Amino acid sequence: GLSFQLNSTGCPVCRPEYLKALSAYYADYADEICEDCQRRLAKNPLRLLDCKNRPCRSIIENAPQIIYSLCMECSDHFGELKSYLDALERPYTINNRLVRGLDYYTKTVFEVWVEGIGAQSAICGGGRYDGLTEMIGGPPTPAIGFASGMDRVLLTMKHQGIAPSGIPKPTVGVAYLGSDAKAGAVMLVQTLREQQVGTTALWENRSLKAQMKHADRIGVDFTLILGEDEIAAGTVT
Ligand SMILES: [Zn+2]
Ligand SMILES: [Zn+2]
The missing domain is CATH 3.40.50.800 (Anticodon-binding domain)
Structure with missing residues (x-):
């Protein structure tokens, strides 16, 4: 019941171009999108793709996809990642709507979705943030991380009948x-x-x-x- 959702959201080289294209596309629908999206359009257009509101969904469907705006480096990186997952026989779903709201994410983003625990189906989300360490004053440092909600993980374990392993017995x-x-x-x-x-x-x-x-x-x-x-x-x- 788990699925691995995968996308690339580009880098500081290619993302600005994509955001321009996305904003231009949305400009035609400015009157139709929800209030949240009006704010996103002005402040954080990438999050437009995240909207769950009904009027916005069909607009998202036809929005330009970042996968076609990736620079050579990002595109190669994404291809390589997919080839590793294929080699490891790890199933994944390319999800062109998958984004993270924070600017410091680069390239890979992912979520783990689960069936059967209600509407909020993501139990884990994360990605690569190669630019973060520099942003806070450190040397260039590749990085990747994720967060998961304990409550949803526990709900999922319960739903799937998985008991946590006991505390090991001390010697x-x-x-x-x-x-x-x-x-x-x-x-x-x-x-x-x-x-x-x-x-x-x-x-x-x-x-x-x-x-x-x-x-x-x-x-x-x-x-x-x-x-x-x-x-x-x-x-x-
Ligand atoms: Zn790029
Ligand atoms: Zn919306």
Whole structure:
């Protein structure tokens, strides 16, 4: 039930030409488009393609498509991307209406659509923004990213009957006895985790007996106890 929607929205070289063509096309429909689109036409014409209002939809249908305005570099880039997806056998749908509202996007834009969770079907959207780092004062840096809505992802998982995988069971539980040993226990947990040993702290202000019971309940393989004697001897039980 998922589909990968793909488009290219060009770059600072080719996009201005396209926006000119798009605005010229819309000028003929200025009286027919919705109020939102009147604002978009003046401020952010690319977003015209995003309008969901009924009177605007048929106008969008016949609007010029950016794919025919791409410069050589953008066109080659898009072709290459599609060839990789083909080679990986990842299905995708070219969607010439797909845009993102922010100026810093360059070339690739994409959304993941899902069926069955209502009208708002995009659960993930993103793209390439090669110009963003420079825009905020950094060196030229290629970049790509996306955002997804947790609520929609969860709705989709529910709809598709996918349960989230459980929290992995820790291998080691650490308990301590006596308040002087607590700092050592905290460090022990940290050290084990840094060594990639799944470790949990058992205490939560429990007595040693309650810590041992908790270790039993969550089913750790090893329980390490750190008391004042162990601290003094530099060992652990
Ligand atoms: Zn371009
Ligand atoms: Zn509209």
